Amino acid sequence: MPTLTTGAHPAARPRLLRDQAGREDRAAYEATGGYRPGLAGTDLIDAVAASGLRGRGGGAFPAARKLAAVASQDGEKVVVVNGEEGEPASVKDRWLLRTRPHLVIDGALRAAQAVGARTVYFYASDAAAVASLEAALAELGSVPADLRVHPVEACYVAGEETAAVNAINGRPAKPSEKPPRPFEAGVGGLPTLVANTETIAALPGIGRGATGQGLSFLLTLGGAVPRPGLYEVPFGIRLGEATEILGGLAGPARGYVMGGYFAGLLNPRGHDLLLDHDALRAEGSGLGCGAVTVLGADDCPVGVATLLLAYFGRQNAGQCGSCFNGTAAMAAVATALARGQAGAAEIARLAHWSGFLPGRGACATLDGAAGVTATLLREFPAEVDAHQRDACPHCAATDFLATSSPFALTPDSITPPVEA
Amino acid sequence: MKIKLDRTICDGFGTCAARAPALFSLDEWGYASLARGLSAETDLPRELEQAARRALLDCPVHAITERTQAR
Numbered sequence: 186m187p188t189l190t191t192g193a194h195p196a197a198r199p200r201l202l203r204d205q206a207g208r209e210d211r212a213a214y215e216a217t218g219g220y221r222p223g224l225a226g227t228d229l230i231d232a233v234a235a236s237g238l239r240g241r242g243g244g245a246f247p248a249a250r251k252l253a254a255v256a257s258q259d260g261e262k263v264v265v266v267n268g269e270e271g272e273p274a275s276v277k278d279r280w281l282l283r284t285r286p287h288l289v290i291d292g293a294l295r296a297a298q299a300v301g302a303r304t305v306y307f308y309a310s311d312a313a314a315v316a317s318l319e320a321a322l323a324e325l326g327s328v329p330a331d332l333r334v335h336p337v338e339a340c341y342v343a344g345e346e347t348a349a350v351n352a353i354n355g356r357p358a359k360p361s362e363k364p365p366r367p368f369e370a371g372v373g374g375l376p377t378l379v380a381n382t383e384t385i386a387a388l389p390g391i392g393r394g395a396t397g398q399g400l401s402f403l404l405t406l407g408g409a410v411p412r413p414g415l416y417e418v419p420f421g422i423r424l425g426e427a428t429e430i431l432g433g434l435a436g437p438a439r440g441y442v443m444g445g446y447f448a449g450l451l452n453p454r455g456h457d458l459l460l461d462h463d464a465l466r467a468e469g470s471g472l473g474c475g476a477v478t479v480l481g482a483d484d485c486p487v488g489v490a491t492l493l494l495a496y497f498g499r500q501n502a503g504q505c506g507s508c509f510n511g512t513a514a515m516a517a518v519a520t521a522l523a524r525g526q527a528g529a530a531e532i533a534r535l536a537h538w539s540g541f542l543p544g545r546g547a548c549a550t551l552d553g554a555a556g557v558t559a560t561l562l563r564e565f566p567a568e569v570d571a572h573q574r575d576a577c578p579h580c581a582a583t584d585f586l587a588t589s590s591p592f593a594l595t596p597d598s599i600t601p602p603v604e605a
Numbered sequence: 606m607k608i609k610l611d612r613t614i615c616d617g618f619g620t621c622a623a624r625a626p627a628l629f630s631l632d633e634w635g636y637a638s639l640a641r642g643l644s645a646e647t648d649l650p651r652e653l654e655q656a657a658r659r660a661l662l663d664c665p666v667h668a669i670t671e672r673t674q675a676r
Binding site: 359360361362363364502504505506507510511541542544545546547 | 609610611612613614615616617632634635636638645646672
């Protein structure tokens, strides 16, 4: 695992990253204005709406609408802070919980007040994040909510919102069919706000009236870059500008993997695209959780897609037949393509699945896998075509079954922040 | 009438698509989803309710339910 750097883009006033190394304790957080009273109730939700904040788990759903949907339900409610970062190429949520637990707790208390919840669960698998949260809760003293840490076994689907609810309800951490969504019936059957850690971490700033809270995000940058790391950058800058400012590239980018694994592949045109949910979606890609992997000279797009499909084939929940069959089938045919054993008929099957399978699972895992296939065919048609005829030295050197989580990063080795 | 198909329960018997081909689509392995354009929020046309009930009652694993209120 590479050593990671943290830093902020010059145009982003960092609100989530800290300029000091190490874990922020309660005193240090309060010294920056943390835990002070601020906007509450519908005033807070209105301010969240004005900030433009969207869910940072990957779905980019407007945060204020989610808050309001839970707040409008009758009776007791629950808040779940989702720190189960299933995307292996992303480190932001684990970093926030390990390093700034009080920022997250402060945000959770404000969310609980706004929606009318008495109970808050912090849901995470990362042992260091869980320890950091427990230490922070011990430092906290009396607060107007019951705060609980709920550890879970790590896997790709455990971070899905209904999987989080199921885990807390004592069932396997696997997604459910919708409806109901958690805002209708979640933990204990009660209306439940399940919100990503980075989303929750924006609430203290919004509650204190700070502007620009919805305007920057945490970018996990990995792959063929000399300074992989966790960076706070403004929405809407070009991807190429971000990589140039944040340490440059190790060589010409062969392409990109977007949104963790979920938004699939982009060819080098990604350099000129904007890091913005809507702009990327319009190009058939996505920002998702904000993790971008740069592909270098030694990364073959066909091989990368095969690694990702093999991962989805292993890491799906094993529940929906279209998903466990579809991911396995796409992984098998992609492996054949990478090995030079596929022809036009196999490529046509991949194209069919990439259009037919989305929407056929209870969660979005199958959509992500189908998207990997679709983006491989769309972004790299010449490479796909060439694999029908010519043996690919990069793919020949890759053991597609042995690579468990391609391009995975951990916050274990984050260095003290430096000036970007 | 609104129906919900729980695909985490579906075992691919295909009975639903035989009883109500307009409402269910099967993948190549036999697993069902609601037909394109339909969801658990769709009010089914009255003329399809009978077929929907047959599909619901005949599903061997009870993956199809009629929706009442929030569920």
